[in-house]
Amino acid sequence: MSPLQACLVFSAALFSLGLIAVLVRSNAILVLLGVELMLNAANLNFIAFWRYGPTPAEGHGVVFVVFALAVAAAEAAVGLALVIALHRHQRNVHLGDARRLHG
Amino acid sequence: MIALAAIALCTLAAAAVALALRDLIHSALLLIASWVGIAAFYLWAGAEFVAFAQVLIYVGAISMVVLFAVLLTRPPTAPVSPARSGRAVPGFLAGGAVLGLLAGAVLSSPLPAGTDATPAFGVRELGLKLLVPHAGALLATGALLTVALLGAVVLAAGRGKEDAP
Amino acid sequence: MNPPAADPLSAGLLERLPLLARDALTSGLPEPWRWVSNSLLAILAIIVVFSSLFALLTLAERKVLARVQNRPGPNRAGLPLTRFRLGGLGQPLADGIKMLTKEDIVPRGADPVLHFLAPVVLLALSLLTFAVLPYGRLLVPVELEAGVLYFFAAGAATELALFMAGWASRNKYSLLAAMRALAQLISYELPLLLAVVPVVLLAGSLSTSGIVAAQAGWDLGFLPRWFVLTPWGFASFLIFLTAALAESNRSPFDLPEAESELIAGHLTEYSGFKYALFFMAEYLGMTALAGLGVTLFLGGWREPLPFLEFVPSYAWFGLKLLALLFVFIWIRATFPRLRIDQLTRLAWKFLVPLALLNLGTAALWALTAGWGPALQPLRWLGATALVAGPFVLLGRGLTAGLRPRTYRFA
Numbered sequence: 001m002s003p004l005q006a007c008l009v010f011s012a013a014l015f016s017l018g019l020i021a022v023l024v025r026s027n028a029i030l031v032l033l034g035v036e037l038m039l040n041a042a043n044l045n046f047i048a049f050w051r052y053g054p055t056p057a058e059g060h061g062v063v064f065v066v067f068a069l070a071v072a073a074a075e076a077a078v079g080l081a082l083v084i085a086l087h088r089h090q091r092n093v094h095l096g097d098a099r100r101l102h103g
Numbered sequence: 104m105i106a107l108a109a110i111a112l113c114t115l116a117a118a119a120v121a122l123a124l125r126d127l128i129h130s131a132l133l134l135i136a137s138w139v140g141i142a143a144f145y146l147w148a149g150a151e152f153v154a155f156a157q158v159l160i161y162v163g164a165i166s167m168v169v170l171f172a173v174l175l176t177r178p179p180t181a182p183v184s185p186a187r188s189g190r191a192v193p194g195f196l197a198g199g200a201v202l203g204l205l206a207g208a209v210l211s212s213p214l215p216a217g218t219d220a221t222p223a224f225g226v227r228e229l230g231l232k233l234l235v236p237h238a239g240a241l242l243a244t245g246a247l248l249t250v251a252l253l254g255a256v257v258l259a260a261g262r263g264k265e266d267a268p
Numbered sequence: 269m270n271p272p273a274a275d276p277l278s279a280g281l282l283e284r285l286p287l288l289a290r291d292a293l294t295s296g297l298p299e300p301w302r303w304v305s306n307s308l309l310a311i312l313a314i315i316v317v318f319s320s321l322f323a324l325l326t327l328a329e330r331k332v333l334a335r336v337q338n339r340p341g342p343n344r345a346g347l348p349l350t351r352f353r354l355g356g357l358g359q360p361l362a363d364g365i366k367m368l369t370k371e372d373i374v375p376r377g378a379d380p381v382l383h384f385l386a387p388v389v390l391l392a393l394s395l396l397t398f399a400v401l402p403y404g405r406l407l408v409p410v411e412l413e414a415g416v417l418y419f420f421a422a423g424a425a426t427e428l429a430l431f432m433a434g435w436a437s438r439n440k441y442s443l444l445a446a447m448r449a450l451a452q453l454i455s456y457e458l459p460l461l462l463a464v465v466p467v468v469l470l471a472g473s474l475s476t477s478g479i480v481a482a483q484a485g486w487d488l489g490f491l492p493r494w495f496v497l498t499p500w501g502f503a504s505f506l507i508f509l510t511a512a513l514a515e516s517n518r519s520p521f522d523l524p525e526a527e528s529e530l531i532a533g534h535l536t537e538y539s540g541f542k543y544a545l546f547f548m549a550e551y552l553g554m555t556a557l558a559g560l561g562v563t564l565f566l567g568g569w570r571e572p573l574p575f576l577e578f579v580p581s582y583a584w585f586g587l588k589l590l591a592l593l594f595v596f597i598w599i600r601a602t603f604p605r606l607r608i609d610q611l612t613r614l615a616w617k618f619l620v621p622l623a624l625l626n627l628g629t630a631a632l633w634a635l636t637a638g639w640g641p642a643l644q645p646l647r648w649l650g651a652t653a654l655v656a657g658p659f660v661l662l663g664r665g666l667t668a669g670l671r672p673r674t675y676r677f678a
Binding site (some may be wrong): 001002003005006007008009010012013014015016017018019020021023024025027029030033034036037038043044047048050051052053054056057058059062063065066067069070071072073074075076077078080081082083084085087088090092093102 | 104107108111114115118119121122125130131132134137138141144145148150152153154156158160161164165168169171172173175176184189190193194195198199201202203205206209210214215221222223229232233237244247248250251252254255256258259261
């Protein structure tokens, strides 16, 4: 296994963990954290390909990760505000109970 | 490689335990540990700026928001949410399938071996890249962050009394 | 410590003394071990120097507070087993022994792992921040390209430790204090970072030694080109100082441990050595922030007047650091504690807008760097007006309708 493959497998495992959290847990905060984990796994891939790619001096991967970090911060802020709004409406944060719009 | 294996193991273990725990605070703290692990990976790969930015943003900012959300939405007499629901088995199956698919694809495809030398891409080069070719994207990110901040405040503040159920 | 960029041989003997002492200790070792032991020695030096500074600082704080409040302060403990009292110089030693021998109590309902981890994490993180400060011309423990960012990354995680302490104690006061601490630290992280950005902009470097290098030279032959001596730098320095006080939980921003409201805040359920660790971490954090302030605004290890160059640079750094710490203690003795709403209002409505405007002023300063000597007074006047005008207007606007409170006694 070359270093690049090791990095990619690491990121794939992290992504799957995030996916399992999103699918299995019913707490909205944990689901959101699972999404964050998947996002981080994607960032990890960018850095890995930058490090072992053909043109590291161009720094595309790093630039992309910087933007992704900013977007992740925005996503976390809005997502957790949504969780708090959800809690105000139904007094808990179980996603299974959020079915008011269910026809 | 040994350093990479150690970082990967710690990160994955922290994340896995975090997602299995019932205590939300413990979960959040362990996830923060796994974010630090990812920052360590960036440092290992030679992306110094991104590593510190990761710690600053995730450990310094997002973790605070997460902990606040956990405390604000805590049920008064902590009946912790059931960790396992009917979706557990399909969820684990789907996650395992994705992992198998991705790992198989990675291991079977011809990837460039790359060099062992750490790329010479320091803070100055990153700054020049961000401010000259990507200036428009940087401005858009600033606007996005501002709008997200305002949106989050409006969402979390609600409209007062009439908003209550 | 790593070999610095400057030529070590051109510096004086006093300047090179710490490096010579280190080389004398490690020169016999083979190459990889030499590097390891050099790094270990640097770590050891930082821990020893700043731990003893912490010990002396606790005494100095009590003495200065006592002087301000017209009382003698601690004056009994002196040299052990003798009759020499030295004005209470033995107090830190006595305090340390007391802390070590006290019982370590963990509440029954507490979360034992987090309760134990919180002080350890806090102390480790506050020690980490010391790694990037340039203590002297030749004394930079770790030379990082993104040194300032590293400092804040290591400092940002201290909030987490405070939260862990408050949460793990399973005590209402502790938890309330932890929430307050989070709100306060997040609010003041913003002006702190925004006050640093102009410095990074003007110095053109994120590395701490690069920022010190950018403050070299003299105006008119004797005025040092420190950033604090420019209009935007002065404003930045004041914002930085205020935010640093709040970040290190110092009075008048010591709300998370306001005795009258929250017993001792997140420290309520801590006793013995864990309490001492918290105490130490708090003082180390304050020292590190003061060190960063010295580096960013007060010229780092540079001498204040050209003919004073013969004094070794680390002595200047130490003197400036002590002066800034004295200011911190002085402020604690002078100002009353703020209310929580006043605290967040000060950050979001006053400091953040001022810091943003100041960033604009700094950008203008950088753009007008090429102006000739005839236009220099205009540049200074313009920048001063840009800094002072919003300060006065915003201050007036926020305090409109408020007057000194009058008390009526029945």
